Amino acid sequence: MEIRIEKTQTPKEKPQDETKLGFGHIFTDHMFIMDYDTGMGWHDARVVPYGDISLSPAAMVLHYGQEIFEGLKAYRTADGSIQFFRPIENFKRMNISAERLVIPEIPVEDALQALHTVVEVDKDWVPHTDGASLYIRPFIFAADPFLGVRPGDKYYFMIIMSPSGAYYSTGLEPVSIYVETKYVRAVRGGMGFTKTGGNYAASLHSQDDAHKLNYSQVLWLDGIEQKYIEEVGSMNIMFVIDGEVVTPQLQGSVLSGITRKSVLELCKKWGIKATERRISIQEVADAYDAGKLDEVFGTGTAAVVSPVGHLRWGDKVMEIGGNKIGKLTQRLYDTMTGMQYGKIPDDMGWIEKL
Numbered sequence: 211m212e213i214r215i216e217k218t219q220t221p222k223e224k225p226q227d228e229t230k231l232g233f234g235h236i237f238t239d240h241m242f243i244m245d246y247d248t249g250m251g252w253h254d255a256r257v258v259p260y261g262d263i264s265l266s267p268a269a270m271v272l273h274y275g276q277e278i279f280e281g282l283k284a285y286r287t288a289d290g291s292i293q294f295f296r297p298i299e300n301f302k303r304m305n306i307s308a309e310r311l312v313i314p315e316i317p318v319e320d321a322l323q324a325l326h327t328v329v330e331v332d333k334d335w336v337p338h339t340d341g342a343s344l345y346i347r348p349f350i351f352a353a354d355p356f357l358g359v360r361p362g363d364k365y366y367f368m369i370i371m372s373p374s375g376a377y378y379s380t381g382l383e384p385v386s387i388y389v390e391t392k393y394v395r396a397v398r399g400g401m402g403f404t405k406t407g408g409n410y411a412a413s414l415h416s417q418d419d420a421h422k423l424n425y426s427q428v429l430w431l432d433g434i435e436q437k438y439i440e441e442v443g444s445m446n447i448m449f450v451i452d453g454e455v456v457t458p459q460l461q462g463s464v465l466s467g468i469t470r471k472s473v474l475e476l477c478k479k480w481g482i483k484a485t486e487r488r489i490s491i492q493e494v495a496d497a498y499d500a501g502k503l504d505e506v507f508g509t510g511t512a513a514v515v516s517p518v519g520h521l522r523w524g525d526k527v528m529e530i531g532g533n534k535i536g537k538l539t540q541r542l543y544d545t546m547t548g549m550q551y552g553k554i555p556d557d558m559g560w561i562e563k564l
């Protein structure tokens with residue numbers, strides 16, 4: 211694929227204090243963009259100065275939400291080099307989302323080339339500070355001006371990048387999670403397994419309710435019986451019950467997280483029993499009451515591995531591990547971030563150098 215590069219004449223000042231980046235506020239100097247038109251396919255790949263884009267008010271994405279996205283990071287190692295964590299998995303998953311939303315797929319090798327090219331142009335934006343990284347957001351949306359409901363004929367694939375710190379402002383402090391019993395995020399047969407904006411829009415009301423009660427995130431239950439645990443929305447969820455790691459199985463309504471998959475693979479390698487199965491919120495509460503709920507943590511690209519300190523289900527408030535990060539959670543966090551920042555050797559073949 212040929213990629214045209216147009217560099218900015220007015221580069222921005224980079225953040226001075228990388229400990230105060232927050233998440234997703236600051237954008238780099240450039241972005242990647244490529245057009246799709248029915249009959250032409252994907253064409254006109256380019257890296258251009260970061261900036262606003264012009265869209266018709268009738269652009270289909272604004273009305274019917276035909277949009278998908280991904281999230282991955284570029285990390286700077288101690289020797290100054292830059293690397294990615296399993297980027298191929300992101301672009302494979304992007305095509306799975308694309309298929310569900312009738313968006314034209316992008317060959318994985320083209321998407322990887324776009325990623326490497328735009329990060330190379332903005333490589334000085336990859337933070338140098340431990341815990342900070344360049345968060346990368348690839349996305350595709352339907353742009354034709356039309357108010358009928360049908361798949362688009364015109365799309366854009368874009369990659370924007372944001373130097374960021376921890377997703378949760380509390381960093382590695384345990385997060386508190388509210389179990390949603392009124393609304394649902396997804397149902398089997400719906401779009402829960404895709405990364406599409408609508409899934410996140412569906413979560414906002416509950417997130418607001420949770421914030422009012424001083425909980426930072428929402429844990430979703432299944433959309434049919436509201437009994438079985440699904441995911442948190444910004445991350446997948448795992449429970450350590452009596453020494454065994456248990457996480458909801460993927461059955462169409464849960465996102466197939468890349469960190470989730472990596473954690474399961476690490477547990478297997480370490481000889482820790484890790485099971486993907488249905489798990490009800492009642493089972494979690496029972497394990498808590500029996501003193502067998504050892505640890506709870508979330509996994510996600512943005513969230514990495516995040517300890518859960520409190521879980522509230524109705525009136526029941528469970529404090530997990532004394533609201534402190536558990537041993538396995540810490541080991542997983544150290545191993546994942548160790549590989550990502552090049553501090554420990556990658557014996558899993560997960561790291562891809564820029």
Ligand code: COI
Pocket residue numbers: 280281282443444445510511512513
């Ligand atoms: C990610 O972990 O990269 C995500 O896309 C989750 C998002 C809500 C920040």
